[in-house]
Amino acid sequence: MPEQWNNERLSGQIAFLTEIDKLKNVLRKTFILDSSRLENTAEHSWHASVIAMLLIEHANEPGLDLNRIVRMLLLHDIVEIDAGDTFAYDTQGYEDKAEREQAAANRLFGMLPADQRDEWMVLWREFEDGETRESQYAAAIDRLHPVINNYYTGGYSWLKHGIVRSQVVKRLSIVSSVSDTLWQFTLEILQRAVDQGLLLDDPVKGE
Amino acid sequence: MPEQWNNERLSGQIAFLTEIDKLKNVLRKTFILDSSRLENTAEHSWHASVIAMLLIEHANEPGLDLNRIVRMLLLHDIVEIDAGDTFAYDTQGYEDKAEREQAAANRLFGMLPADQRDEWMVLWREFEDGETRESQYAAAIDRLHPVINNYYTGGYSWLKHGIVRSQVVKRLSIVSSVSDTLWQFTLEILQRAVDQGLLLDDPVKGE
Numbered sequence: 001m002p003e004q005w006n007n008e009r010l011s012g013q014i015a016f017l018t019e020i021d022k023l024k025n026v027l028r029k030t031f032i033l034d035s036s037r038l039e040n041t042a043e044h045s046w047h048a049s050v051i052a053m054l055l056i057e058h059a060n061e062p063g064l065d066l067n068r069i070v071r072m073l074l075l076h077d078i079v080e081i082d083a084g085d086t087f088a089y090d091t092q093g094y095e096d097k098a099e100r101e102q103a104a105a106n107r108l109f110g111m112l113p114a115d116q117r118d119e120w121m122v123l124w125r126e127f128e129d130g131e132t133r134e135s136q137y138a139a140a141i142d143r144l145h146p147v148i149n150n151y152y153t154g155g156y157s158w159l160k161h162g163i164v165r166s167q168v169v170k171r172l173s174i175v176s177s178v179s180d181t182l183w184q185f186t187l188e189i190l191q192r193a194v195d196q197g198l199l200l201d202d203p204v205k206g207e
Numbered sequence: 208m209p210e211q212w213n214n215e216r217l218s219g220q221i222a223f224l225t226e227i228d229k230l231k232n233v234l235r236k237t238f239i240l241d242s243s244r245l246e247n248t249a250e251h252s253w254h255a256s257v258i259a260m261l262l263i264e265h266a267n268e269p270g271l272d273l274n275r276i277v278r279m280l281l282l283h284d285i286v287e288i289d290a291g292d293t294f295a296y297d298t299q300g301y302e303d304k305a306e307r308e309q310a311a312a313n314r315l316f317g318m319l320p321a322d323q324r325d326e327w328m329v330l331w332r333e334f335e336d337g338e339t340r341e342s343q344y345a346a347a348i349d350r351l352h353p354v355i356n357n358y359y360t361g362g363y364s365w366l367k368h369g370i371v372r373s374q375v376v377k378r379l380s381i382v383s384s385v386s387d388t389l390w391q392f393t394l395e396i397l398q399r400a401v402d403q404g405l406l407l408d409d410p411v412k413g414e
Contacts, residue, residue: 010392013261018359020257021240024250033228043231046253050227050281054220054323067274074257074277116261152225185217 002111009113016111022081029087029161030146031153041077041085044145049073052141058181061133072127072138075120079104088146088171089163101128133178140175144186147172151189155198164200165190209318216320223318229288236294236368237353238360248284248292251352256280259348265388268340279334279345282327286311295353295378296370308335340385347382351393354379358396362405371407372397 002015026041049070056066077085082104086093105124109117127135147168150157158168168190176183193199209222233248256277263273284292289311293300312331316324334342354375357364365375375397383390400406 005392006395007388007392010262010265010388014355014392017254017258017261018240018355021254023253024239024246025241025243032231033225034232036232039231040250042250042253043247046230046249046256046281047224047228049253049256049277051224053278053281054224054319055217057323058217067277070256070274070277070281071260074253074260112261116264148221148225181214181217185212185214185221188213 012111012113013116016108019108019111020078020081023078026077026080026085028085028146029157030149031156033149033152035153035156039149041080045074045077048142048145051145052138055141055179055182056137058179059133059137060179061137064137065134068123068126068134069138069141072123072135073142075124076127076138076142078108079124082107087161088143089161089167098128130174136174137178140172140178140182143172144175144182147186147189151193151198155193155196158193158199162200164202165194166202168199219318219320220323223315226315226318227285227288230285233284233287233292235292235353236364237356238363240356240359242360242363246356248287252281252284255349255352258352259345262348262386262389263344265386266340266344267386268344271344272341275330275333275341276345276348279330279342280349282331283334283345283349285315286331289314294368295350296368296374305335337381343381344385347379347385347389350379351382351389354393354396358400358405362400362403365400365406369407371409372401373409375406 002011005011005014023042023045024040027038028041028044030039031037032039032043052069052073053066056064056069079101083097083100086097105121109121109124112120126132127138130136130139146157157163172186175186190199194201209218212218212221230249230252231247234245235248235251237246238244239246239250259276259280260273263271263276286308290304290307293304312328316328316331319327333339334345337343337346353364364370376394379393382393397406401408
């Protein structure tokens with residue numbers, strides 16, 4: 001039973017905000033840019049939110065709701081507190097990812113007052129379902145961030161896991177549907193990564 | 208000279224977003240809640256942004272612009288990359304804090320395309336000047352976060368630096384002007400901190 005405060009709504013909210021502190025201990029597969037250590041998911045959530053603000057002008061669709069985008073990005077990964085970080089190219093991990101994350105969302109958002117729980121769950125589901133323009137833009141940024149990260153840390157995570165260019169292109173394909181400019185940039189940074197030996201190129205067919 | 212990309216605006220934006228990665232290495236005076244290590248400023252910026260979303264219903268003033276509040280909180284501390292984290296109760300450090308942070312803002316936002324640099328500088332100054340309702344709410348959350356943090360990590364930072372209750376009350380006074388509910392909570396958590404020996408009480412006058 002979490003600590004109770006005089007204001008009942010606030011008791012649930014304080015319990016939630018202290019619980020999500022644990023996101024600072026969930027480690028991702030990418031390094032921070034000085035390569036000194038792995039990045040954690042709280043840091044990634046901050047960085048992705050800033051990047052979303054920064055690059056919104058490049059969205060093909062004008063008038064996206066930045067407030068909803070940023071709120072989605074701030075919250076989208078808190079389920080990793082229970083479900084852990086699933087590596088983007090881990091096929092096996094993805095098999096039960098949705099189930100594990102839904103259970104985590106139920107527990108974590110369940111700490112909030114009921115109306116806020118419902119509202120935040122809707123926001124989290126919007127990101128997961130990826131059917132709105134805002135959630136697609138948010139997902140594009142969420143996937144672009146580790147690519148930039150990998151490029152500037154010597155391709156560590158790509159090389160370690162034997163990732164080839166076409167896998168990254170496929171994972172980043174959401175970028176092509178939200179921004180021509182960012183898609184050109186994505187292809188450009190992957191080409192430079194391949195040229196510099198930071199990312200394996202695809203095997204030539206028939207060889 | 209940062210790396211250039213085919214899109215000129217994007218070159219400045221990518222340079223900026225990689226530069227601010229350094230915020231993940233700026234350490235604060237507070238621990239993360241499992242007390243395993245100090246919190247860094249990128250993590251704090253994420254957490255404060257989520258807390259701002261979470262508690263906005265408690266603002267006295269209805270209809271605050273949450274989008275501007277969150278954008279301010281995401282950006283407000285990036286100047287610490289150059290200027291460092293100034294401890295809230297460090298009187299000497301505060302003497303040249305404004306000057307050091309302005310120089311940092313000039314350098315960091317100066318990496319952006321000119322129109323975006325100006326827009327983000329305005330947002331950063333709004334937070335610093337604290338004259339709008341939104342910046343006051345953002346500042347209240349920014350100051351409440353380490354109080355909750357200190358309370359749940361055994362008052363470590365308060366005790367280490369010999370902070371007494373009235374210093375915290377004074378620093379948190381901005382909360383009283385933005386939310387009656389959050390002010391009551393602030394006084395309540397400080398009372399519990401004093402009762403549990405996590406925060407020194409003020410010396411009784413005349414003793």
